Amino acid sequence: MINQFLNYLRYERNHSAQTVQTYEEALNEFESYIILKDSGLSLATADTDFIRDWMESLMDKGNTASTINKKLSALRSFYRFALKRKLVEHDPAHCVTGPKKSKPLPQFLREGEMDRLLDDLEWNDSFDNVRARTIILLFYEAGLRRSELIGLNDENVDFTGGQLKVTGKRNKQRIIPFGEELATALQHYITVRDAQFGSAGEALFLNDKGGRIADHQVYGIVRKYLSAVTSLKKRSPHVLRHTFATAMLNNGAGLENIKRLLGHESVRTTEIYTHTTFEQLKRVYKEAHPRA
Secondary structure, eight states: OHHHHHHIIIIISOOOHHHHHHHHHHHHHHHHHHHHHOTTOOTTTOOHHHHHHHHHHHHHTTOOHHHHHHHHHHHHHHHHHHHHTTSSSSOTTTTOOOOOOOOOOOOOOOHHHHHIIIIISOOOSSHHHHHHHHHHHHHHHHOOOHHHHHTOBGGGEETTTTEEEEEOGGGOEEEEEOOHHHHHHHHHHHHHHHHHHOSOOOBSSBOTTSSBOOHHHHHHHHHHHHTTTOOOSOOSHHHHHHHHHHHHHHTTOOHHHHHHHHTOSOHHHHTHHHHHHHHHHHHHHHHHOTTO
16 A cells, blocks of 8 residues: 555655655554554554554654654545545544644843843944944844834834834834933934935935845844854844843733733733743753752
8 A cells, every 4th residue: 555655646746756755754664663563453454543652652752743743744645545545444644633843932132141232342433333233222122023123214213202103014003112222322323324324214224325224134233243142043133022022021021011012913922931931940940059
């Protein structure tokens, strides 16, 4: 049956040799498991519980959810094929659900790293330096998405009220308050920007030619300066958004308030930061407690 299925993949579905090999390995592995556990069973007679037992054995061996789901996908395809060709009487893989993939915890910088970046790094008064520091500070103090920062216009900054009007996903708008440090930085940036390009445009952040700054430029600026203070593999603007949320939670802000500031649809999305702070707490505990 396995050979018939593999030929079907090769010649009727035109799958690549690599895909066929992956399916073959998964099916041979499952067949070997059947023989090992119950010599009276076969691919044609194995039931749903047997497939679940096999998946549990894969998890016990340390296979990731992604790997197990790929093997299960191969099994599902095989049994669909075999049922259509009347090689089996039922499809035992049809209702089997694979393990959920665990979402990686968001990466973030610690408060000390952000202090070093913003306070200890040598920043001069050139347009490039002032723009870079203001962008980083804005990400850190307001938790914006990259597209939200790029889309900001001068009119969205209310210095009197100390607030930003931000347009997020699906054009939903929200108001984000900001403090004196960010207000001072933004005012200084605008002064330097206008001295360089004049004040005719509407975009808040400009590129080196006076047009609205581009997505890749913002990414490049953030990556360059985060590299100076962290060894994280990911050094994107979104890391600063995670850093904002984690800092807020660590300093007593409630999830509902953080949700509103980030522009999340559901508080369930925001809850990932509680896992992040707990992981941080565990690390501190293990480093500090003499019997940990």
